[in-house]
Amino acid sequence: MTATAAPLDILLLPTWLVPVEPAGVVLKEHALGIRDGRIAFIGPRAAALKLQATEVRELPGMLLSPGLINAHGHAAMSLFRGLADDLPLMTWLEKHIWPAEAKWVDEAFVRDGTDLAIAEQLKGGISCFSDMYFYPKVASDCVHNSGMRAQIAIPILDFPIPGAGSADEAIRQGIELFGDLKHHPRIKITFGPHAPYTVCDANLEKIRVIAEELDAAIHMHVHETAFEVQQAVEKTGERPLARLGRLGLLGPRFQAVHMTQISEDDLVLLVESNTSVIHCPESNLKLASGFCPVERLWQAGVNVALGTDGAASNNDLDLLGETRTAAMLAKAVAGSATALDAHRALRMATLNGARAMGLENEIGSLEVGKAADIVAFDLSGLAQQPIYDPVSQLIYATGRDSVKHLWVAGKQLLDDRQLTRMDEQQLTATAIAWGRRISGQHE
Template sequence: MKIELLIKPRWIITVNATNQVLENHAIVIHQGQIIDLLPATDSQRYQAEQVVELADHALMPGLINAHTHSAMALLKGLADDLPLMEWLQEHIWPAEARWADANFVYDGTQLAIAEMIRSGTTCFNDMYFFTDASLKAVQKAGIRAALGMILIDFPTAYANDPDEYLAKGRALHDSVQDLPLITTLFAPHAPYTVSDQPLLKLHAQAQALNVPIHMHVHETAHEVMQALTEQGERPLARLNRLGVLDNHFLAVHMTQLDTSDITLLANKGVHVIHCPESNLKLASGFCPVADLLEAGVNVALGTDGSASNNDLDMLGEMRTAALIGKAVAHNANAVSATQVLRMATINGAKALNLAEVTGSLEVGKSADMIAIDLGSIEALPVYDPASHIVYCTTRDQVRSVWVAGKCLMNERKLLTLNETELKATAKAWQLKIGEFA
């Protein structure tokens, strides 16, 4: 059979239902999909246009960054070492008010995508303004993306009121229906920035369009205490009262949870997006990941934006999630390497309603894959490649990246984006923004 691509790595980390790791196997790609996984010695049954030999490499599903603000790559390091509300209100929101427009979003999103590809991310879930500009950047790069249709109560350069935010979101949704790598979801910012009536309108539209809702929730103790003082109920309880919590709801951060909250999340099928490094840097608190997993909640992983992380490195995020998860649970068995690998791949796909398309290396799924070099001095010896990727691997070991069978990076060289141009653009923005910082 004639095919487009045959890859022969040392290991294939499938992240399938049994977390199977295949050694000395080949993966067969045709028309952007995985059509076979078989022993490398049997691969001669296929006649490939391209054969890629990857000795000492692990091939695994591309990482899914389930929560980020990509354009904020241009604000990386602008206001470090501050608590969340001071960081937002006194630094980030003023900077966005001055600079955030379509050009800012296009350039920042391109820069972020380049970093994500070089870090092994093949799909990201974005929450930001000027999504038409984000879409252009995504299409140029060839990465998979879920673009958030943002909503807040107050006016910005992007929209004047909730109705305009919703209208622009619907226009974006309609415009991407024929784009196989792009999906949409609603992205109301947070309970403290979106009031009841706009949120109810958004929920009705989300149900009509069958798209998820993605929202910061219970990010800090201050947020919860403020809601109790002003509204007499916790933000999660308010969202439940409004009827918006279900298996299409993605709750981001979730550092302030009690037992009843966890039970509610499990009963409603809510997905939790864990952003450990951003939570640490802003001293927001700790998401009880082990308790959530034990309760059956689907937990995925995100980096948050570069302005509060300060990188988009999902490999680093995995290691941090595993280590913090153990410390918070006081249990070395908690938040295992296998669980964290799933959080960074198939769990993200489930949250984004993409589990039938991506998130694992299985026949019938899109060929969204990354090759990681485990043959260097720093990586050897290798006893368990899956565990090794969580605890002993850096993004510099990501050698090649494919989305839907198309190679976006080969041997660390970006193939769809121009690194020289991106560096020049980033430096130009640094001069402009830095002058007023």
């Protein structure tokens, strides 16, 4: 970076800068410069102040990190938040969620629910999320308009779903949307077969062939519960992950969501195929689905990312809170207080998510040349004092209300906790109106 280079669009001067890559580093008295939506400068504050910048932002008491990446969720289900709590997974799905979806889910529901989820996530420091829900084109329009970044997984099941009368129709829609958005700077289309128990071999093979042709990812719920695995073994003699391996789906483009049940053979399959695992600890805890052995996976070399799941089973889209839960749970499951330390937990919520989505060269860490997807956490509050290790304080002592500013591709979408492109009051009013309709207060 030389003084003759074009001026920076904005120069950020935080107390701490945590790049995530290299691992375990905390930079003090450093600055970050953005130009044309990308990180153009990272260096000592003294050197930064000699540079030309259109805007200079002092961020005292703040920690800059890569924007958080929510690697699994069902955005529009935010409108079902709290609808059917404290029930087993299959009861929750079959008796409550699927009937509610059949009755209520249309394009308007998906638009309003996705907008609500985007706003909640932006306020929680999330700059990129993965969505797997009906009417994916509507969701992608919401993402486009919001300025956020997302992976949209096309939902595919063997039976009709809202917006698609068959698996073939869903796949066709997915191919079309992939073509329409393949050059979009912030939206990536992937294929989302729902789960091994809702998609047959023939449809999985179609998805594999198309994903290979398009170089697209596959995002799927796998081994969410012991019951799912047991049922598959009783019916076919084969564990679901082994079936996916036999069908050729596993690989660096495959995102296995949940994975609470992992045998030694499963672990070998994950490692050899370089498959990513998306861990959703709070949803798994709330539905008593089981525990993903995160430390065991990490030590074996598996890329583990983090997701909130949908607000209907979590019940929030708070990835910072999810990261804290993941760190605590990993220690209990491993029986070791050193499992998943704070720095690795932050990596799981940022760079590992980017890697799972195939976006690690673009986002997930603060490095010159990468997209400027950045969050500023305010650690100046009473409950964060004193600060010995700011990353430890962020993970173990800080809530999402500390998120002060957020940039995606250099555009500020949250400024001093205020959404810059979305009307929070209108979103709240719309969500309340949907709640009244769904609960039957007026139909």
